[in-house]
Amino acid sequence: MIRSITQQKPMEEIEVLLNGINRVFIIGCGTCVTLTQTGGIFQVEAMKNSLSEKGKVVTGTTVVPVACDNLTTDILREFEAQLKQADGLLIMTCAFGVQTIARQINKMAVPALNTLFIGKETGAGEYNEVCTQCGACVIGETGGICPVTACHKGLVNGPCGGTNNGKCEIDSNKDCAWTMIYNRLKDLGRLDVMRIYKKPRNHLGEPSPGKFQIPV
Ligand code: SF4
Numbered sequence: 250m251i252r253s254i255t256q257q258k259p260m261e262e263i264e265v266l267l268n269g270i271n272r273v274f275i276i277g278c279g280t281c282v283t284l285t286q287t288g289g290i291f292q293v294e295a296m297k298n299s300l301s302e303k304g305k306v307v308t309g310t311t312v313v314p315v316a317c318d319n320l321t322t323d324i325l326r327e328f329e330a331q332l333k334q335a336d337g338l339l340i341m342t343c344a345f346g347v348q349t350i351a352r353q354i355n356k357m358a359v360p361a362l363n364t365l366f367i368g369k370e371t372g373a374g375e376y377n378e379v380c381t382q383c384g385a386c387v388i389g390e391t392g393g394i395c396p397v398t399a400c401h402k403g404l405v406n407g408p409c410g411g412t413n414n415g416k417c418e419i420d421s422n423k424d425c426a427w428t429m430i431y432n433r434l435k436d437l438g439r440l441d442v443m444r445i446y447k448k449p450r451n452h453l454g455e456p457s458p459g460k461f462q463i464p465v
C-alpha cells in the first residue's frame with residue numbers, strides 16, 4: 250500500500266511554532282498518518298495531553314477521515330464552536346492535509362509533522378521510499394526501478410564506480426540499485442536501454458509553484 254510518510258516534528262519545534270497560540274484545536278487524519286502512527290487517534294490524544302501539561306488550552310480534537318479531501322471542511326463544521334475558541338490549529342496530517350485545512354479554516358495552521366516521501370508498506374510499521382516525486386520520471390528506461398530513490402547517490406546513469414558484488418558502496422547491506430536495474434533489464438532482454446544516456450537531473454526543479462493542467 251502506498252502512503253504519504255510523515256514523522257512528528259520535535260516537540261521543541263512544535264512549541265516554537267505554537268508561540269502566541271495558547272488555545273489550540275488539534276486535527277488528525279484517519280488514513281496515512283493513522284497507519285504510520287503519527288496522526289491517528291492515539292497520537293492526537295497524546296499530543297493533547299502533552300500540550301495541556303505545557304499549559305496550552307486544547308479547545309477540542311478530532312481525527313477526520315481523509316484530511317486532504319475537500320469534504321474535511323464539512324466535517325469540521327461540526328466543531329464550529331471549539332474551532333472558534335481556538336487561536337490556532339495544530340494539524341497532525343501530511344502537508345497536503347495541512348494545506349487543505351489551512352485553505353478552508355480561517356485560523357493559523359501549524360503542522361505537527363514533517364512530510365518525508367511517498368512510501369510503500371514493507372512490514373508492520375515499516376515503509377520504504379518509492380518516489381520523491383522528482384518531476385522527471387526515468388523509470389521507463391530502468392525496468393521500473395527508481396534510481397532516484399533506490400540509489401544512494403540518486404544517479405540516473407549508473408552504476409557508480411563503487412558498486413561491489415551487487416552491493417552499494419555507501420551501505421553494504423543494501424543492494425546496488427543499478428545492479429538491480431541491470432539484472433531487471435537483462436531478464437527483460439533490454440540491456441540496450443542501459444546505454445541510453447539520461448541528461449543530468451535538474452536539481453533546481455521546475456519554477457515554483459508547479460502547475461499542471463489536463464489538456465482539453
Ligand atoms: S524517477 Fe523515481 S522519484 Fe522521480 S518520479 Fe520516477 S519514481 Fe518518482
Ligand code: SF4
Pocket residue numbers: 399400401402403404407408409410411412413416417418419424425426427428
Ligand atoms: S553502488 Fe549502486 S546504489 Fe550505491 S551509489 Fe553506486 S550506483 Fe548507487
